[in-house]
Every structure is written in C-alpha cells, then in structure tokens.
Amino acid sequence: MKEFLSAVGAIVWKDLKAEFRTKEMISSMLIFAFLVIVIFSFAFDPTAQSVKKILPGVIWVAFIFAGTLGLNRSFLSEQINEAIQGLMLAPVDRAAIYFGKVLGNMIYTSLVEAVALPVFIILFDFSFSGSWLSLILVVVASTFGFVAVGTFLAALASNTRTSEVLLPIILFPVIVPVIIGAVEMTKAIFAGSSLGEVATWLRVVLVYDVVFLVIPFLLFDFLLEA
Amino acid sequence: MRRRKQAIGLITLVVTVLAVYLVFMYAPVPSNVRDLPEVQKILYFHVSAAWIGFLAFFVVFVASILYLKSRDRKWDVLAASSAEIGVVFTTIVLLTGPIWGKAAWNAWWTWDPRLTTTLVLWFIYLAYIVIRNSAEEDEKRARLAAIFGIIGFVDVPIVFMAIRWWRTIHPVVFEAGQVGLTPKMLTTLFVSLIAFTFLYLYYLLLRLDIAKAKLELAGIKEKLRAKF
Numbered sequence: 001m002k003e004f005l006s007a008v009g010a011i012v013w014k015d016l017k018a019e020f021r022t023k024e025m026i027s028s029m030l031i032f033a034f035l036v037i038v039i040f041s042f043a044f045d046p047t048a049q050s051v052k053k054i055l056p057g058v059i060w061v062a063f064i065f066a067g068t069l070g071l072n073r074s075f076l077s078e079q080i081n082e083a084i085q086g087l088m089l090a091p092v093d094r095a096a097i098y099f100g101k102v103l104g105n106m107i108y109t110s111l112v113e114a115v116a117l118p119v120f121i122i123l124f125d126f127s128f129s130g131s132w133l134s135l136i137l138v139v140v141a142s143t144f145g146f147v148a149v150g151t152f153l154a155a156l157a158s159n160t161r162t163s164e165v166l167l168p169i170i171l172f173p174v175i176v177p178v179i180i181g182a183v184e185m186t187k188a189i190f191a192g193s194s195l196g197e198v199a200t201w202l203r204v205v206l207v208y209d210v211v212f213l214v215i216p217f218l219l220f221d222f223l224l225e226a
Numbered sequence: 227m228r229r230r231k232q233a234i235g236l237i238t239l240v241v242t243v244l245a246v247y248l249v250f251m252y253a254p255v256p257s258n259v260r261d262l263p264e265v266q267k268i269l270y271f272h273v274s275a276a277w278i279g280f281l282a283f284f285v286v287f288v289a290s291i292l293y294l295k296s297r298d299r300k301w302d303v304l305a306a307s308s309a310e311i312g313v314v315f316t317t318i319v320l321l322t323g324p325i326w327g328k329a330a331w332n333a334w335w336t337w338d339p340r341l342t343t344t345l346v347l348w349f350i351y352l353a354y355i356v357i358r359n360s361a362e363e364d365e366k367r368a369r370l371a372a373i374f375g376i377i378g379f380v381d382v383p384i385v386f387m388a389i390r391w392w393r394t395i396h397p398v399v400f401e402a403g404q405v406g407l408t409p410k411m412l413t414t415l416f417v418s419l420i421a422f423t424f425l426y427l428y429y430l431l432l433r434l435d436i437a438k439a440k441l442e443l444a445g446i447k448e449k450l451r452a453k454f
Contacts, residue, residue: 149377156370160360169356170374173349174381177388184392204388215380219373222294 007092011100015074016107025073026108033066033116037123046124056186059120060179064146064172066116067109071150072167074101075158088224098220102151102213109143130189138189141202142182145209146175152216155223181205231431238424245270245414245421253414265329268322270415274422275318276344282312282426283351283379290375293368299441302368305375307433309354311426316348339390346385350378 019025040058044051078084087097117139121128150171157167181201188198195202249270255263289305292298323341324334335341357374361367407415 152377153374156357156373159366159370160357161362162360166356166360170353173346173353174377176346177381177384180388180392200391204384204391208384211380211384212377215377219294219376222369222373225369 004093004096007090007096008100008103011087011097012103012107015100015104018077019104019108025070026111029066029070029108029112030115032069033062033112034119036062036065037116037120041123051124052126053187055120055124055126056190057183059117059186060142060183062116062120063109063113063143064175064179066112067105067143067146067150068168068171070105070108070112071147071154071171072157072164074105074151075155076163079158084224094224095217095220097224098151098155098216101155102148105147105151106144109147110140113139113143126190128190129192131194134195135186135189137195138182138185138198138202141205141209142178142185145178145205145212146182148209148216149174149212152212152220152223155220159223177208178205181208231428231435234424234428234431238421238428241417241421241424245418248414248417253411254408256411265326268326270418271422272319272322272326273415274418275315275322277419278422278426279312279316279319279344279347281423282308282315283347283382286312286351286354286375287379290372290379293372294376299364299368302372303434303437303441304430305372306358307430307437309351309358309375310433311429313348313351313355315422315426316344316351319344320348337393339386339393342389342393343382343386346389347382350381354378 037058040061041051044054075084078087088094120126150167153171153174154167157163157170160166181204185198185201185205188201189195249267253267253270256266285308286305289301289308293301293305323344327336328334354371354374358367358371361370
C-alpha cells in the first residue's frame with residue numbers, strides 16, 4: 001500500500017514538475033475558461049437580470065471545456081518519445097498511473113477553477129450570498145467525477161488516431177449526470193441554500209465519483225496493454 | 227447456420243406483417259385524444275424500437291465483458307453488430323417520438339426524463355461507434371470498444387436518475403402520455419414487441435455474416451500479399 005502511494009506520488013510529482021517548468025497547459029486552460037465566459041457575455045446581454053440565472057450553467061460549461069483541454073494533454077504528452085512505455089515498464093501496479101494522473105488533473109482543474117470562479121463572479125457583478133465552504137465542496141465533488149472518468153477516457157482516446165477530437169465526443173455524454181448535479185447545486189448555493197438542501201444532488205455526484213473511480217481502476221489494465 | 231437464418235427471416239416476415247395488420251386494422255383508435263387520434267398508432271413501433279435499443283445495448287455490455295475476459299473475436303463482432311443495430315433503433319425512437327409528440331403535446335420535443343435519457347443513450351453509442359472507427363489495429367479497436375461498452379452501459383442508470391430529478395425541479399410542461407391501453411391495444415403492442423425482437427435477431431445474423439465475410443476477405447488479402 002505504501003509502495004503504491006509512493007508510486008502515485010511519483011507520477012503526480014513528475015507531471016507537476018514538467019507542467020510548472022513550462023506552465024503551458026495551465027495557462028491555456030485558464031485563458032480558455034475566460035474566453036468561454038467572454039464569448040458567453042457577447043452571446044447573452046451580461047447586464048440583464050436573466051444572466052444571473054444562467055451564470056452557474058455558464059461557469060460549468062467553461063470549467064468542463066477548459067478541463068477537457070487539460071485532460072487531452074495528460075496522456076498525449078506521454079505518447080511523445082513513447083514515454084508511456086516507460087511508465088508501463090515501471091515495476092508498480094498500473095493503477096498507480098491512473099490514480100496519479102487523476103490527482104494531477106484534479107490539481108490543474110482545481111487551480112483553474114480557484115482562479116476563474118471569483119473572476120466570473122466579479123465580471124458578472126454577482127452578489128454571492130451563500131456559503132463559500134459549501135460552494136467549494138460542491139465544486140470539488142463535481143470536478144472529481146468529471147476528472148476521474150475524464151482521465152480514463154483521455155487514456156482511451158490517446159490510443160486512437162483522432163484522440164483530441166474523440167475525447168469530447170466520448171466524454172460529454174458520459175458526464176451528463178455530473179453536469180446536471182454540478183449546475184443544480186451551484187445554482188442552489190448561489191441562491192443561499194445550505195448543503196442539506198442539495199443533499200440529493202450531492203449524493204448523485206458522490207455515487208458517480210465512486211463508480212467512475214472504481215470502474216476505471218478495474219479496467220485500466222486492459223487499457224494499457226500494448 | 228444458413229438454415230437458421232432463413233428460418234428466423236421467415237418468422238420475422240410473418241410476425242412483422244401480422245404486427246402491421248394488427249396496428250392498422252385491429253387496434254382501436256383511442257377516443258380520448260383530441261385531434262389526429264390515429265397518430266397514437268405510432269406508439270406500437272415507438273415502444274418496440276425503444277425496447278430493441280435497450281436490448282441491443284445490453285448485449286453490447288455483456289459481449290464487451292465476455293470479450294475482455296476471453297479475447298475471443300466473436301464477442302467483439304457481436305458487440306459491434308449489436309451497437310450498430312441499437313443506434314439505428316434508437317434513432318427510430320427519436321424520430322417517431324416527435325411525430326407523435328407534435329400531435330399529442332403540440333410540441334416536437336420536451337425534456338422529459340425518458341426522452342432525454344434516450345437522447346443521451348444515443349450519443350453514448352454514437353461515441354462507441356466513433357471509437358471503433360478511429361482505432362487502428364483490430365485488437366486495439368476491440369479492446370477500446372469493449373472498455374467503452376462497459377463504461378457507457380454503467381452510466382445509463384445514473385444518467386436516468388439524474389435527469390429524472392432534474393425534471394422534478396423544473397416545471398413539467400406536458401404530462402407524459404397517460405393513455406390507458408385497452409386489451410386490444412396491449413395485444414397489438416405485444417405482437418409488435420415480438421416482431422421487433424425477431425427483426426433485431428435477423429439483422430444481427432446478417433450483420434454477423436458481413437463481419438465474417440470481412441474477416442475472410444482480410445485473410446485472403448493477407449495470403450495474397452504474402453504470395454506476391
């Protein structure tokens with residue numbers, strides 16, 4: 001178990017180190033998330049009251065799109081110089097690669113969200129009255145479900161010819177429950193609801209998180225054969 | 227093998243003709259529908275197509291698991307064939323639904339849980355087919371598709387629950403058809419279901435034949451290439 005955790009840690013550390021030398025991906029994700037919001041404000045009048053109602057949805061569209069950019073990179077970068085072969089040859093359980101990548105993607109996506117969320121609230125001049133803690137919990141739980149299945153499907157897509165194009169097509173239908181849950185919970189918490197009031201959705205999202213952490217864990221060995 | 231296919235083809239023909247007859251001649255036209263009550267007859271094929279969609283995707287799920295366990299090509303071919311047929315029938319569901327909806331609800335589409343889940347289901351299995359088309363080698367295609375076949379099917383119940391709760395929050399504009407079915411209508415529906423099930427089996431056998439022919443052709447090509 002200890003060995004497994006240190007393998008997971010090594011993967012995360014390697015990815016973070018490589019990323020923070022260039023900051024290529026995280027800056028692209030951030031810029032992309034902002035751009036989605038700016039495009040949205042051109043598409044809908046940002047001063048209208050109705051926009052406040054759709055803001056949670058817009059925020060999640062931005063997160064999911066930006067997150068997908070990051071997910072795409074996580075296994076494609078390993079294809080360069082056949083680095084993935086090196087990872088597979090390492091004498092550790094291959095599930096460590098999956099968990100390491102999930103953690104890494106979780107860190108990137110959360111960083112982007114942590115920066116972008118306050119900016120969105122400012123840009124739309126949104127008066128937020130709910131609890132920040134609940135909001136963070138909801139965002140983290142939802143992001144985790146998205147990242148867990150997203151990392152797995154990114155690994156799957158990286159094995160094909162059309163990987164970057166393929167990922168959104170195979171990922172978006174599968175994450176429908178998370179998107180619905182995330183948007184509904186964010187909407188409720190923006191309106192001042194407590195966590196207890198969104199318990200049903202939180203449960204759906206948590207079940208999703210667990211299911212799509214366990215199933216990829218079981219199937220990851222099949223994915224990395226070659 | 228050939229005999230069996232012919233027999234199933236013949237049964238399919240007979241049951242389908244019977245179903246068409248029952249739908250148009252035997253089943254009564256409902257009296258509680260305001261305008262265009264005949265449109266209700268679409269229900270028989272609509273429900274049957276939906277049933278085949280779910281059956282086909284369940285077959286994909288089981289065949290995917292069996293493929294990953296045994297690595298036998300026949301399971302992969304079965305999953306691929308079933309997925310294609312499933313998408314076709316789900317498309318029929320998505321096309322016939324609005325035709326009926328426009329007459330009954332005066333709207334082409336509502337974000338009703340069943341409709342929306344069917345739409346998401348359709349997207350998931352389109353994705354499955356896209357994966358099959360974009361993987362290069364046969365072995366890899368089979369493996370990746372099987373993995374997605376499992377992920378996709380596991381997702382479906384969660385999608386349905388999420389969409390159902392989502393709809394209870396939003397106002398439901400149209401009450402889903404509370405059409406009581408008379409015994410005659412039920413008989414017709416039942417025969418339609420059987421007819422569609424045989425149609426599915428028959429298509430499946432045809433599609434498996436195509437796959438087998440493709441495989442044989444690839445083998446012949448390989449042999450020729452080695453010779454020259």
